[in-house]
Amino acid sequence: MLQTFKIAFRLKNAYRVNGIVFAFRQIPLIGKLVGVGAYRSRGLKLFAGLLAAIWELITVFAGKLLYFLLMISFAAGLYESADRSAVFLHILFFLTILGAFYNTYLFNPTNDKYYAIILMRMDARRYALTDYTYALGKVLIGFLACGLIFGLSAGLPWYVCILIPLFAAGCKLCVAGYGLWDYEKHRKATNENLPEKWIWILGAVLLAAAYALPCIQVVMPEWVFIAGCAAAVAAGAVCWKKAVKFTEYRPMFQELLRSKREGTSLRQVTAKAVQEQNRKLISENSKIVSGRKGFEFFNELFVKRHQKILWKSSVRIAGIAGLIVAGLAAAVVQIPSVSQGLNELLMVFLPYFVFIMYAINRGTSFTQALFMNCDRSMLTYSFFKTPEAIIRLFVLRLREIIKVNLLPGIVIGPGLALLLYLSGGTQEPADYLVIIISILALSIFFSVHYLTIYYLLQPYNGETEMKNGTYRLILWATYLICFVMMQLRVPNFLFGILCTAFCVVYCIIACILVYRFAGRTFRLRS
Template sequence: MKKVMRIPLTIYRIQTAVYTNLGIYYIKKLPLIGKQIPDRIYGDSDLKLTASVIMLLLNIIRKFLGKFMILGLMIFLPLFFISEKLESTTLPEAFVHLFFFLYFIGGTVQISALMEPGKIKYICVRLMRFRARDYEISAVLTRHLSNFIYYFPSVFFPYLMMGGNGRKAVLLLLLLTAFRFISEGLQLLLFQKTGILFPKKFAVQWLVIIPALAAAYLPFYLKTIWPIESILFSLPFILIVFTGTFASIRYMIRFRDYKKVVIASVKSDDMMLDMNKIKSEAMFSNVRVKESDFSEAVLSSGKFEDKKGYEYLNAIFFERHKKLLVTPIIRWLFIIGVVFAASTAAAFLFPGMVGVLDQSLSGLLPSFVFVMYFTSIGDRVCRAMFYNCDISLLRYGFYRDRDVILKNFMVRLKKITGLNLITGAAISIGLLAFILITGISFHISDFALFVVSILCLSVFFSVHHLFLYYVLQPYTTELNIKNPYFRVINTIVYLLCFGCLQLRKVPGFFTIAVIAATLLYILTALILVYRFAPANFRVK
């Protein structure tokens, strides 16, 4: 048992060493701070120890904040929108209702410390020769007991603020932990009887997750709450759950063939079981092209004889990948058409809805910031350019020349902007048609500002994705995203767009702010691309 207790410390040392080295590496990449950090920090034991402690603390903070953010998006935000329709006494019941279906059911089927693949498991058991049984039991205990701690502040205090009982909040987390242990035991039993690794059965998981999501949110649409709280906190249910937990833990401790579990979940000759690699492959799967996709007319470059240099190169690229890049735009145009038709029909079937919508068009703008973020194809185009073009050309020095990079950037920016403007124009036309058909009163100036804002947002997100691609170039030859700044900046932009949904009263200068932000972003992107892209736009 002592070995089992030492393994979590060993795992934390390995993970902390990895996070520390990555943290030092990317901090050294910062324009001003990085040059002040000496390379000897990698080998200086005292500095490395300090850095390790800092990285460990940051990782712990990240996990606490991560739990809170997910709970905020999945539970707190929906409750915020429906709280006016609920009495204060029912808020705790609504919280428990959502938490049960989303975390007890939907979340539990996705988690398995025993069965899931991972590099740390591969290193510890297959390379460092840890006993499979000691590692697996330690991993289960560490995962679920630490999750209890990470979930505690984001569940306990909000539940109290809603008027709930502190003891019930603790009991809720204990029951969740118990559910996770039961799930581990059942998945281990399934593997013993059938040899099936449940984490690989994605289709079966979604057969559970989708009904769980429906059960979580649909009752609120029907203006009712199921009596989950009274069942969950009843003594018979609690006794059944904890009895099942005790039986599962006992079964896991007495199970002897963990080596077979590890071999099945982490194969040395098949690292495709690594979830990160599966995700990275999936991320690029929709930008791959086959030879069969190219017709003789497409392969002919005669139509671009009037172009030269990198305009010629990019014209051929976009022509040969037209189907890949235009398909998402066609889908969005179809969705816009369906929404227009459904909204128009609803306006005639429910005349009162027109009265609600009969307001300043500027009030709709914050919602469309979020819409335009999702309709932009900039990220897809960047992945297509990397996978089908740049991953090969970046190996040549001339392609990373400062002037070449800026020329390529401008040519591509014009093309991506043109594609995104199609969606923006369709939204504007659809809204104008809806207004004219339903007779909603509006001012020409309001509509003009709305259209300008939509088109500027199309340009803004075109610049955003291409700018990050050139300045940070996050993709590796293994199709992973290694640059943390890429994730952080994308997350900040996403949160800003999501925050726009919360604006109830739109300031009059909102359109001016959108235009100014777009122009400023273009200017900043050009300067930073010219300054930093030659060093960062490369194969990694």
């Protein structure tokens, strides 16, 4: 057993250390210095090993410290009328049972298990038992430390604090024992990340018992915890025996770890999930057809088959905006005090709408759908990458995204002008026009902006991973600038004129850049 533990630990440590070295290589400047030879460097590996050891220590305590602090200690302090130590123990009792179902260790399909049992073909029973014993050891140590620190400070007697880790380990063993018994009976491996319906219901009940009962002054007495602990330890011992005698670890883990065959990295799995999600967005409605030709045909079918992602949100936002305008209009007409306040606000509120229009624009969703369901495949065809084809489609797509973003703008712009009029109006009739035009200009600006950066910096690779730092930086800068705009206090007229002028100039420059460079830049990243 000890030998198995040593091998398993070395294996885990090896890929953890390599993972750290890999992470070093991703840091812009350090990555260049470190180079490929880093995986051979003894010094760097020692350093990474030290970090891995620190991480291992953190996994023993960090999660549990946060759990005790926020979920139990802090929560217990919120019930002012009840005895704090009793509430502490009450919450701990129910959450520990809940945690035993959601954090079994044994039924968590981790990469560690996949590498050791499936790839390295280690003895599944020996590996499972040593790994599980190690995990239980970490539970005992972590819960003992946290139980003593937080339990004593909550006013619990020391002997109860010492029972806390035994209760936690006992509960986990019971759930593990049940999972093994269930496998023997139904040949179905439990996966703690995909709990069955009854576990969700049980979870809700336990959560309610933990936090709702103290609200109505129902708190579990200390002796129930002690009795529960004794029962958990006794049942846990029986379950431990079951775990030791269980002979079907190999087939059980093979079933549990089946999905790992398709990829063990979080990045791969996420990319796959995103692709799958986007694939589901394609409408299956067989009535969707197009009578157009060439690129118009191609673009129309893309838009029609992606109505859900392109138009649904836009229509919903326009509807909500319409309701807000109608509600405010009614309030303005009925309540004079609202009228005056709103009028003053509307005269200086336009900069806020830069952020609002930013938040509701569909640019990123549009370009993401374009890439995932269309350009990812089409960019491997030469005819699609000719400068003429790129520009032709850019124009069609720009027209489409502008239409999508203009819909809320058409409601918000005139809606604001209407509210301004109803709330007392303005002496300068041009103010109305400036508000409407600025909002429409912002809608068009965000459409052009997102499509332009997509065409000039095409950030994704064939596996749908984002690979362009500049693209990320621009997304972040866009957010920041729009956020800062909210701090501006400028008269609407001046802001509106400047904002519209900027949008027009930006759109012209952006389109020129796309015409000149997209033929070269619109490529799949490697």
